[in-house]
Amino acid sequence: MLNNTRHGKLAAVAVMAATALAITSCGSSEPATPAANAGGSSAAAEPVTITVHTFGGGENFGYDKAVETWNAAHPNIQVKYQNLTDRFEDVYLPQLLQRLQAGSGAADIIAVDEGAMGLMKARPQFFTDLAEYGLESRKADFPAAKWDNGINADNKLFALGTDIGGMTMCYRTDLFQKAGLPTERDEVSKLWPDWNAFMEIGKKFQAANPGKSDPKFLDGPNTLYNVILSQEAPKNGNVSYFDKSNQLILETNPAIKTSFDLVKSFSEAGLTAKLASFTPPWNAAIKKGAFATMGCPAWMLGVVSGAAGEENKGKWDVASVPGGAGNWGGSYLAVPKQSKHPKEAAEVLNYLTGKEGQIAAFQEAAAFPSSLPAQQDPAVSELKNAFFNDAPTGQIFGASVKDLLPTFLGEKHAQVKTSVEKVLEGMDQGSIPYDQAWTKFVEAGVKAAG
C-alpha cells in the first residue's frame, strides 16, 4: 500500500504464530459445516479457504469489512485475511521471495507494493496468469498506469491494483496558528503554489519558532524527497532510478537531481526536524507535534492518525501539495503459482480490487481506490476524514490523482531507493557534509543497483 513502511502496533511474533496456525489449518481439509452448506451454494462442492497476506501498519489494507462481507455471501470460498508485518521492503518482501522460491508458504493472494513490482514482473515463473480466469476484462476499470504495471515480463496479466497514492500536504493547525499562519485548508493551499513559496512559508514558520526545542516545519528528508520525486519523474520521461531497459540513470535523470537539490535546500535552511521516516522517534514526533507539515499520499493519513493517537484528533488537516500532481505508493494483489485454488483466488482478487472491495478499504483505511468506478462512487467522493478536521479526503484525493501519469520503476528500484534515502538522512542529520552528499548519493545508488 505504500512505498516504504508503516508502523503499527502488531507484534511480529504473534503474527508469525498466527501465520503458522493458518498454514496448518489450510493443510488439513476442514470438514464442511452443514449449516453453512444448507444455504445452498453452487460454486465448489468442497469449501475452499483462500488466504490473503498483506503488509502495513495501522489499518494497513483495510480489508476486515470487505472480507467479512465476502465470507457471508460465499460459504464455499472462505477468505482468511492476515496482515503479516508493518514493514514492506525489509521484512515482507524478503520473506515473500523466500516463500516463492521454496514453492510453499505464500498465501493464495499476496499484496505487493508498487516499489517491488519491477522485481515481481521480472519473475513471471512464480505467478498465475490472471487472464486465464477472465480478469483481462477489468482493463477499463483502471487508469492505464495502474493497469500496465500488472503486466509481467512474459506479457501476462499477473496483478491488479488496489489503492493509489495521490498527493497532499498534511499540516498541524495548532502549530500554524501559533506561528501566525492561516489555518483554514483553502487558505493554506493558496500559501504554497510551488516549492519556493513553500520554502518561504517554512522560513516564516521557523522564525516564529526559533528555540532549540521548538517544533520544526518539516519532519525530515524522506517524505519530502518522495513527494517531490513523484512530481518530477512524470516531467522527465516517467522514469526515476532506472530507464525502461533497466539501466541505472540516477546520475543523469534531472528528476532525481531536482528532488535532491530541493531537499538539500530545505535541510540547509534548518526547516527539518532531522527525523528518518517510519522510525520510533518519527512516530513519537508525530504524537508530540514536533513538526508542522508532511507530504501525505492517501495511505499516509492512516499512518499519521495511527501514530498521533486519538488525543490529537482534529489538530491535523489536509491541504493541497505544492508543485502539482504525483503518486507515491499504492499496491497490487497477485496469485502465486503455488496456490492450490487459483480459480477461487482469482475470484476473490477480482472482488477485492473491484469497486466494492476498494470502497470498503477506503472507508476503513483511507487507502484511495485506484479503480475508476470506485473513485466516482459517492461513497468515496463524498467521504470526510474525522481525524483530519473533517477534511473532504475523497474530493481532495480524487482531484490529486486525476492526471496521474505512470512512472516506470526498475527491477532494483526498492534496493536503490532504500540506499539513497539513507544518504539523505545522513546529510540531514550531519554525518555527511552537504557538499559531498550528491557524490555519496550517486555512489550509494550505483552500489545498490550493482
Add this chain to the structure above:
Amino acid sequence: MTLHVDTPAPPRPGPRRPVGHRGTERSRGFARFDLRATPYFLVSPYFLLFAIFGVFPLGYTFWVSLHEWELAGDKTLVGFDNYIELITDGAFWNAVVNTLGMFAMSTIPQLALALVLANALNKRIRGRLFFRLGVLLPLITSVVAVAVVFTQLYGRDYGMINWFLSLFDVDAINWQNQKWSAWVAISTMIDWRWTGYNAIILLAAMQTIPKDLYEAAAIDGATARRQFWQITIPMLRPTIIFTVFISTIGGLTLFTEPVMFDGNPTMAGGTTGQYQTVAMFIVKEAFRDFDFGYAAAAAWLLFVLILIGTLINYSFTRRIGGSK
C-alpha cells in the same frame, strides 16, 4: 570414563558358547571392532547433528559464495569473483572496522570489570548471595528488551541521557550519528548484559583456588594486591582464556544490539554505516539486496576473521601469569 565400561559384552569364550577356532577368532575380531567402534557410535549423535547443522551449511554457503546468486532469481557460477569484489568493497571493511572497534570497546572493559567484580564477590561481604545473584540478573533479560530500553535512553529528542547532559548545558547528542557515540552506546548495552556473566564464571574459578596458597602468601607478608596478581590471576588462566574466547566469538558476531539501535531492520547500521557490523552486512546483502552469493562470501570471510581473532587472543592470554 574408561573404555571398558562402554563395552557391553566382554568377549570370553566359554563352554556355553559352542564355537570353533575360527568362530572364536571372528568373535574376537568383533570384540576388537566393538571395543573400537562403540565409543564412536556413542558420540555419533553429536557429530551427526553437527554434520547436518554445522558442516553442511558451511559447505553449502561456500558453494553459494562461488555464484552470482539472486534470491528467487538467477544463479551463475562466477568462481572467486565475489571474494575479489568483497576485498575491495569499502562498505565491507567499514563493517569489519566497526565490528572490531565495538569488540575492543566493549570486551576489554567488560572482562576487566568482571575480574574486579568477581574478586569483590569472593570476599566475605554482607549480603553476598544477593550481590552474586544481582550481577547475573541482566543476563536473564532478553537482548532485544535490553537494546530497546537502551536505545530509548540514548534517544536524541526524548532520551534520558541527553536530558541528563542538558542539565550541564550539553547540546542534545544524536547518538546514532557519529561512530564514537554509537559505539559507546552499543558497548554499554553489551557490557550491561555480559559483565555479570563473566564475573560469575570467574568467581566460580576463584573458589577452586586452594585457600592455603593465600594463607601461605599472607604469612610471607604478601599484600592483598600482590596476592591478586601473583595467585588469583595465574590460577584463573584457563578460565580467562575461556571467557576471552566466548567474548571474541560473541563480539565478532555482534548483531542484535546494533540492529535494535538503528530503530528499523534495514540492517544499514546508521545513515553511513556508522555501526553496521559484519553480521548486519551479511543479512543486508542476502535479505535486503537479495544478493545471496555476495552475502555467502562475506559470511565465509567472517568465519576466517573469527578464527584469526581467536588465535590472536589465545596467543595473548596464554602469556597471562608467565609460563614458569
